[in-house]
Amino acid sequence: MIKAFIFDLDGVITDTAEFHYLAWKRLADEEHIPFTRADNEQLRGVSRQESLKRLLKGRVISAEQAQAWMTRKNVYYLSHLEQVTPQNRLPGVTEFIEQSRAAGLKLAIGSASRNAKNVLTRLELFDAFDIIGDGYSVVNTKPAPDLFIWVAGGLGIHVLEGVVFEDAEAGVDAALAAGFLTVGMGCANVNHAHLCLNDLSGVQVKDVLAQLSSIRG
Numbered sequence: 001m002i003k004a005f006i007f008d009l010d011g012v013i014t015d016t017a018e019f020h021y022l023a024w025k026r027l028a029d030e031e032h033i034p035f036t037r038a039d040n041e042q043l044r045g046v047s048r049q050e051s052l053k054r055l056l057k058g059r060v061i062s063a064e065q066a067q068a069w070m071t072r073k074n075v076y077y078l079s080h081l082e083q084v085t086p087q088n089r090l091p092g093v094t095e096f097i098e099q100s101r102a103a104g105l106k107l108a109i110g111s112a113s114r115n116a117k118n119v120l121t122r123l124e125l126f127d128a129f130d131i132i133g134d135g136y137s138v139v140n141t142k143p144a145p146d147l148f149i150w151v152a153g154g155l156g157i158h159v160l161e162g163v164v165f166e167d168a169e170a171g172v173d174a175a176l177a178a179g180f181l182t183v184g185m186g187c188a189n190v191n192h193a194h195l196c197l198n199d200l201s202g203v204q205v206k207d208v209l210a211q212l213s214s215i216r217g
């Protein structure tokens, strides 16, 4: 029986990928490292540290320099976050959360971001979830299953009782490795999920539950 929905944040509840791009791009330009929007797609859902590693494409920098660059990128990112309001919730999110609550489901966030609580506060959704797993919750980040298992523990559910909504390949990989049912959002990089939705606009919770329940039988 499905008891909980666990949502990734960036790409599912809101879209901060553009802000991540602008922040990494500024850093890359300052350091004369080529970085394109296509490169940015490879950073979806992975941690800040892994993002830097992918941006560097084999270039070697010291641990101190890496730390300083990540801090600088985050300062740039935070300056973009200042413009985030509830208007930045993705289509259908508000209604889908309300429907899920009305259906008696537990709700959680499972995000790789260390800024997740800040973003949720700006979206006025901090109190909408029973538990928030973020970039501080576990050591091993997506695609490792650890974060979603941590969230399931906090919710008091078995992994077989949860559904993870994810927009990133690494996120669906993590949820599948943990044993959850998965909904791929945006469909581009997530066609290995059990179900795929373009967005949550007009989506009925009862239909999602019916389709996923039929998969597990």
Ligand code: B16
Pocket: 008, 009, 010, 011, 017, 020, 043, 044, 045, 046, 047, 048, 051, 074, 110, 111, 112, 113, 114, 115, 116, 135, 168
């Ligand atoms: P931060 P999600 C992820 O959020 C982003 O998709 C990814 O691009 C970013 O590198 C990661 O958070 C870490 O973010 O620098 O804020 O800690 O999709 O897992 O909600």
Ligand code: MG
Pocket: 008, 009, 010, 011, 012, 044, 045, 166, 167, 168, 171
């Ligand atoms: Mg995401």
